[in-house]
Amino acid sequence: MTHPDVTPVIKARGLMKRYGTVVAMNGADFDLYPGEILGVIGDNGAGKSTLIKALSGAVTPDHGTMELEGKEVHFRRPDDARALGIETVYQNLAMSPALSIADNMFLGREWRKPGFLGSVLRMTDRTRMNEFARAKLSELGLMTIQNIDQAVETLSGGQRKGVAVARAAAFGSKVVILDEPTAALGVKESRRVLDLIKDVRNRGIPIILISHNMPHVFEICDRVHVHRLGRRLCVIDPKQHSMSDAVAYMTGAKLPDDLNEAA
């Protein structure tokens, strides 16, 4: 499970972020390799969210470096990360409930009509966007949603997650980041979202999965990054460690034998 010769898709070293006197990231390292699902676990307050926000451009670290496929990158806004093919599904989904499914999928990157209508009158190409949205939703088996024009607020929690994952999968050409994708979902809906995640990975896009749900993490992740006290404690192979090991590491009850195992 080690990758000595492979360039990581994302490589971060020594990320620091302070909020006043609170240190949210204290020299955090991070590696994501091609084609894998990497789990990120950690206790509340370990700084997982800040790490993820740094990777997705919502937070700018005070120090440290980030590389995307070996090239150094600096994100100041979520848009910067998105432009490079890093898509994030936030826990609160970052969708506008009053807008339609298609509107939400294209929020911030609307397609315009060709020619005069688009360039001068700035008219959005609704037909093309609706078609694309419908295609992407059916690709992921989400077309139980009848109407692409219906407002997101009329969807169930699971359907909303589905739309958010479809949006990320449609535009995330390099990396898809999922923050607690199964939180607040029923058993059946969680299963559906996990299958979706595997679908996306099978198409070759590496995935970062942040979750508190150990069974889910251990089921679908190839490697698990354990975050503790603002930095990476270790990376473990879920096939060689038990869930209780992982919980012991992330809560500090036990120290891993080899800090760089599988990293």
Added chain:
Amino acid sequence: MTSPDTPTKTISDFEAKLEQADTTVAQFDRDDKTAIAIARGFMRDNPTLIPALVLVVSVLAFGAIAQNFLKASTLSLVLQQVTVTGFVALAQTVVILTAGIDLSVGEMLLFSSLVMGNLAVNNGLPTGIAIAIGIAVGTAMGALNGVLVAKMKLPPFIVTLGTLSIYRALKLAYSHSESIRNVDIEQKAPSLLFFGNNFKMLGATVTFGMIMLLIAAAIMWYVLNRTAWGRHVHALGDDPDAAMLSGIAVDRTLISVYTMAGLICGFSAWVAVGRVKSISPIGFETINLDSITAVVIGGTSLFGGRGSIVGSVLGAIIVGVFITGLSLARVDSYWQTFATGCLVIIAVALDQYLRRASK
């Protein structure tokens, strides 16, 4: 590495039960069979239907009460009276869609009209240039509101409450509290009165201002519904954090919204001069609240994200119908104000009732 489809650990026991689970998607009993529920759903999907319905009903009702009401001349008078309010309501709608509010619209309008009048009449500038500068001044005032809201992160209510006083003071200082008379405008800058021109059609008086309002409303409808910017304005009012995470430049969009409001107010100034034929620093005292009233009656939510331009224009007309209708029915003017107040409360109550249905 194992193949991606075989789980690395056994599926948890409780999930293994899913194999036997009912495969239909979650279903709920729906109560969409009753007539009320159907009507409610329909109105929710077509938010401009309510103001349109209210307008038709009130026109018919006043037609029955006041004998002169259902005449082309009376109805066109109503439209003339609400032209300026309608314009300002366009500006107010864009701002309210972002869950903001602009209390300084009236002052921006008056200041712009005074700039136009003073430059054209007293300073002898070509009228076209005077109008352009007037509109630019309105736009700049709107931009200042936008910068304060977006960059200083101040609540829009506070910002525009402040600029309301500031713009009013600047306006009085600039104009020395003096009006510009109609004769002077007619002599030196007749094109300032352009939107007051009218023609007769089927007994109705149609002013250029009314036609311009329709054109402006159509443009704003297009901008809000068919451009990316319009979608961003809705998203911003719906949930600013989600909008930011979706990659929308929140600050820039907010500034552009308030600037747009200033621009529309600047333009309305020109229309307003055509309507009242003179320029006074103390006209249009109630237009701030009138514009908000029109927007709310038109079905736009003060909490942002939902609303329509068409509704706001209809809202302005409804208020005009009530005022004119009640005065033709010889109801005292304070009861006219009373009725407007009731309208606002009913409109918001209805909005809440429909919203609950969507949850």
